[in-house]
Amino acid sequence: MATDGMILTNHDHQIRVGVLTVSDSCFRNLAEDRSGINLKDLVHDPSLLGGTISAYKIVPDEIDEIKETLIDWCDEKELNLILTTGGTGFAPRDVTPEATKEVIEREAPGMSLAMLVGSLKVTPLGMLSRPVCGIRGKTLIINLPGSKKGSQECFQFILPALPHAIDLLREAVVKVKEVPNELEDLPSPPPPPSPLPTSSPHRQTEDKGVQCEEEEEEKKDSGVASTEDSSSSHITAASIAAKVTLFSCNNDTFIHHYTLRLQSKCLEVYDFNKHPSFVSQIPDSIISRGVQVLPRDTASLSTTPSESPRAQATSRLSTASCPTPKVQSRCSSKENILRASHSAVDITKVARRHRMSPFPLTSMDKAFITVLEMTAVLGTEIINYRDGMGRVLAQDVYAKDNLPPFPASVKDGYAVRAADGPGDRFIIGESQAGEQVRKEKISFEKSTFKCEENDPYVCFQPTHTVMPGQVMRVTTGAPIPCGADAVVQVEDTELLRESEDGTEELEVRILVQARPGQDIRPIGHDIKRGECVLSKGTHMGPSEIGLLATVGVTEVEVQKFPVVAVMSTGNELLNPEDDLHPGKIRDSNRSTLLATIQEHGYPTINLGIVGDNPDDLLNALNEGISRADVIITSGGVSMGEKDYLKQVLDIDLHAQIHFGRVFMKPGLPTTFATLDMDGSRKLIFALPGRDGERLGLLFIYQKMQGILDPRPTIIKARLSCDVKLDPRPEYHRCILTWHHQEPLPWAQSTGNQVSSRLMSMRSANGLLMLPPKTEQYVELHKGEVVDVMVIGRL
Known part of the structure; x- marks a missing residue:
């Protein structure tokens, strides 16, 4: 069947990727998530995929939690690609493939096959992996092994096809060019030369056998040498441009088969110069993001392994976020x-x-x-909310729950029926903040403060219902019982009767007329479920971090x-x-x-x-x-x-x-x-x-880091002494102080401003922004108002 040639658009936005680590030990903080962190760096690397990490999470080996996260990232976050790492082996708790199968709508067996074939060329233990790849909506989900080395290698195997696959799911194809049927019988290019006579980097020795990938990773991290050549674990632009060959016929160029191997620090490249009939110009439209076609001049390829993807990604900017400057840079x-x-x-x-x-x-x-x-x-990253001090949010944050999730008492007192008015009342029990109460849904007919009908969360309210002539003792923050619609503070009551041992209140007198809703916070009074609590671009401080804790959002996307x-x-x-x-x-x-x-x-x-x-x-x-x-x-x-x-x-x-x-x-x-x-x-x-x-x-x-207005803070201040002006505009160190009942601070010079005198910087919290000297003005006098740039704590 004829193959279709496709021309892709250049996208203005990056591929949005989620990395999901499935590991009991990482979830319990018993092990470091090396695989997930490494995948994030590989995704970020502009020479590889050049994507942005929009979600990152660690979950235990529980099928429900894996499914819940995958569905949320596909349907709610609408990510383009999800990479899972871990849980693909034969162990009883390796359930990532099963969870993925229950989530995807269509399978992508070619990608699974590519990873298995590539893994088997590295080690026979590759047959013990059970990866599943598939599609849900417009999201591609790929299962990768749990070890850092294995996940990196499998990512390498599928990378050449990833950008095109994601473009197809995003409907980014703008032109489909049909290939004439007569091209079906084109001859294949000559086979590539034999591999260099060198031992495999993953060789098996008679006395040791083949170590599992996790053991190799642990040995690397502990400084123990492994049989693997150190250069083979690096993914470079050269090694990732894997398995693409060009051949030409009737002035049309197609991708067919290109072999590039990295063995014992030597690059083995298929030499097109020896087969000129198969050499052709590469159209720009066929070079997709993340797949780089190598130059034909093999001498231009460095045989020195590049620095690790993690080191490369540390300082790289997100190209999608770089505006076109007015002044061009080399x-x-x-x-x-x-x-x-x-x-x-x-x-x-x-x-x-x-x-x-x-x-x-x-x-x-x-x-x-x-x-x-x-x-x-710069680009974005996912962090724990505790590390958010000073960071700028890259996304809106929405509340997951109502606050409070139940009608709550504002004061210590008694939950009453407002219609009963003042009088003597029997006490039927108590409701305390934080105590375990009934978990079932409250009947909408019986509850005065009703839950939302589509609220997935239950209403937590006391078991007893307050009837006419009854009250219930409540503490601040405690749930309000059914039947009650107001709270009377304890100061407006009088105790009439108690138990013989004094441990219980039996009857109380209500001294005031309560109004419906008095001293009660209804469901969602502070924060409603689905409400935007923090907006994109917010510069986070202690209050914002506390708000994230309140709404239960523990991971946020921020600017780097x-x-x-x-x-x-x-x-x-x-x-x-x-x-x-x-x-x-x-x-x-x-x-x-x-x-x-x-x-x-x-x-x-x-x-x-x-x-x-x-x-x-x-x-x-x-x-x-x-x-x-x-x-x-x-x-x-x-x-x-x-x-x-x-x-x-x-x-x-x-x-x-x-x-x-x-x-x-x-x-x-x-x-x-x-x-x-x-x-x-x-x-x-x-x-x-x-x-x-x-x-x-x-x-x-x-x-x-994404602060909307990064300009320095400039305030007005009065000079505490005369200051001579310089022919150039001068930034003169000063100390700002406020005097009682004066609207402007006073700026005190720190003395001699010569460049070598560091003492003038001591305690300085401002820079006087002095104008240049003119014939008319050679100095400013005490009491004159000047601009001051704030550089320290006030």
């Missing part, structure tokens, strides 16, 4: 950049260095706008925090713990900056002190680029003969330098550059050896 290849270890900067021609900076002066306003335009919001790498440059610098030597000083800038970033909760990487030579600068920048989203350097950007940083950025890294001088004090040589690499934008701030200007970078991290 694009580079991570492989090409990070391979260079020697700088091309010529340091020998000292006499020919610049005497004046080649960079034009940039105003503060323009610099601020440029940085914001080039800063993209940017990772910030920091380094200091200079041959004169020592670490703080080192003793001083002639010509040396201790590095304080790096410690100050790292502490400032960490104070706001952002993860940091300490790149240490880097000497004033291009090779060391290049290697340190490469490390920062590979691990972080933002790189901040201190020193090396002025006009000194050892200030090589801008040259390394331009010549070696091919970074786009957007500005190299800013019209401000301090911080004239401040430099901002960007580097677009493999779908990820890196921001590089090269700052002079000062501390004051660094504290103004907080808005960058806030923009990257």
Whole structure:
């Protein structure tokens, strides 16, 4: 039968993926979920699937819980792909395939077969896996093994077909091109060459046999060497472009069979140059996301295994969330950049260095706008609500239950019938907050406060019904019994009769007229089921975390925090713990900056002190680029003969330098550059050896983590003393204090503002935003009102 050729659209939105770990031990926190975390990184990796994790959960090996999660992710969250890991073996509690079969509407046996065939080529134990793949609605569900290594390998086997399968389910096919029937009998291409004469990375020894994947994973984690070659566990763009071959006939190109193997750190590639009749141009429309067609020049393929997918994914931006900037940034290849270890900067021609900076002066306003335009919001991740402090929600949060779920008393007192009015009443029992009460549904005819008819939750109310002439003693927060419609506080009652031993109240006098609904919180009074309690874009604090706990939402999707790498440059610098030597000083800038970033909760990487030579600068920048989203350097950007940083950025890294001088004090040589690499934008701030200007970078991290208005907080304040103006706009450190009954704070200068004087930063919580000096204004006087940027606690 003829094959259909399909042309796919380029989607503006990413593949939404859920990762479900099925494991009793992980659910009970007895083991770490290495497989699930690794799958999340593989999904995120732009060189692989390039998707976004919209859901992540760990459940025990219980078929009902697995089914419930799968149905919710398919029908409610409408995910494109669900990857389960675990529960596919022969153990009695391995029930993931059975749960999946009860959920899916159509099977996808080809994917299951691909995983089994691939696994059997690795180890005979692959026949013990029982994966199920299928479709529910527009969601593809795939069962992967429970070990990190096995799940990664099976993900590799099916990855070439995943993007196209998901596009089909999303109805993303815009054109179907029929293939003429006469192409059916086309000859197959010549077979690929034999494998290299090397032992299999999964070989079986006579004395040990084949270890199970879980044991291999444990041995790797514990540092014990295994028989597997270390490079074979890496998934690279080359190894994932698996099994695609091109052959040509009648000017049409089709995917047929391409073999690429990774054995003993050697790539074995089918050589099309030896079979020119099968070589053809690759149409752009057939290259789908996640499937990369390799270049024909096999020499361009590096045989060095790339860094792990987890390390690659740590600092990558979500390409879907990157707006198109007004200022274009250069694009580079991570492989090409990070391979260079020697700088091309010529340091020998000292006499020919610049005497004046080649960079034009940039105003503060323009610099601020440029940085914001080039800063993209990072992708999203799923976190536990306890880790949500300072994070920005990437989705709306809805209440699962009514609050309260039953009519509850507001006060300690007696549940009464309002129509009875004041008078003597018999006490028929008590209702206390938190006690076990009747679990069955309350009759809608008998209950004064009715449950919703479609409410899946039962109404928890006391067994007894309050009849005329009766009351029930209640505590604050306790359920209201049937028949009662008001609460009278204990202060408005009088005890008439008690039991002989004083342990029970038998009769009480109601002294006031109660009104219906008095001191009762009806069902859903605080929060209704299905109500949006937190909106997308909310910046979470203690109250928001408490609200998540209230509604029982323990996992939320949030914007990622940017990772910030920091380094200091200079041959004169020592670490703080080192003793001083002639010509040396201790590095304080790096410690100050790292502490400032960490104070706001952002993860940091300490790149240490880097000497004033291009090779060391290049290697340190490469490390920062590979691990972080933002790189901040201190020193090396002025006009000194050892200030090589801008040259390394331009010549070696091919970074786009957007500005190299800013019209401000301090911080004239401040430099901002960007580097677009493999779908990820890196921001590089090269700052002079000062501390004051660094504290103004907080808005960058806030923009990257999705805060809607990341601009710094600026307030008005009065000067506590006269301040002389500089020809440049100046950021002058100050301390803000409030005086009794005065609407504006007072700004007290911290004294000498020279760049090397760190003492002026001590206790500073603001920066005076002073205008440049003019002929008319050379200083500002005590009591004048100025703008102050808040940089610390007030």
